[in-house]
Amino acid sequence: MSTRTPLAYSPKILELFKNPKNLGRMNDASVVSQAGSPACGDVITIYLKIDGDKIIDSSFESYGCAANIAAASILTEMIKGKTLKEAWDLTWEDVANELGGLPPIKYHCSILAVGGLKRAIRKYFEEIKREKPEWLPKDLSKEERQALEEEELIERMYKKYGVVT
Numbered sequence: 001m002s003t004r005t006p007l008a009y010s011p012k013i014l015e016l017f018k019n020p021k022n023l024g025r026m027n028d029a030s031v032v033s034q035a036g037s038p039a040c041g042d043v044i045t046i047y048l049k050i051d052g053d054k055i056i057d058s059s060f061e062s063y064g065c066a067a068n069i070a071a072a073s074i075l076t077e078m079i080k081g082k083t084l085k086e087a088w089d090l091t092w093e094d095v096a097n098e099l100g101g102l103p104p105i106k107y108h109c110s111i112l113a114v115g116g117l118k119r120a121i122r123k124y125f126e127e128i129k130r131e132k133p134e135w136l137p138k139d140l141s142k143e144e145r146q147a148l149e150e151e152e153l154i155e156r157m158y159k160k161y162g163v164v165t
């Protein structure tokens, strides 16, 4: 029997891990974005369906852990019906709070989910609408920056050890 102590997940995380909402590919998404590194396995894909300035539907796919699945699940619920600006203003801490808290070692799971969302919103304005609202900052949000740093770190490690991805 394992002697490892299980992480202290909230009941909400356990519930959403077992029964995630909005899980799966969305074929008619307005924009799709990813965060995380396929090399290490923690990757999240966020799908948004947008009408005007509102998110009318959202779904996700995750190759992350239980906390990431729960974070993405609750995030997709939180943003439905919100304007793009309201969704942009959400932070990884908001998602963690909504889950009833996360163990510190799992903060990155919420950061990846919100990083994926913010990348999707940025991509929507930069590549699809080709017109940026004044509220969208030029600099990366903390979640986008952290996701990028993790991706670059994994890539450096794989290069260092000669792993081809």
Ligand code: FES
Pocket: 042, 064, 065, 066, 067, 068, 106, 108, 109, 112
């Ligand atoms: Fe990497 Fe949860 S997504 S540990």
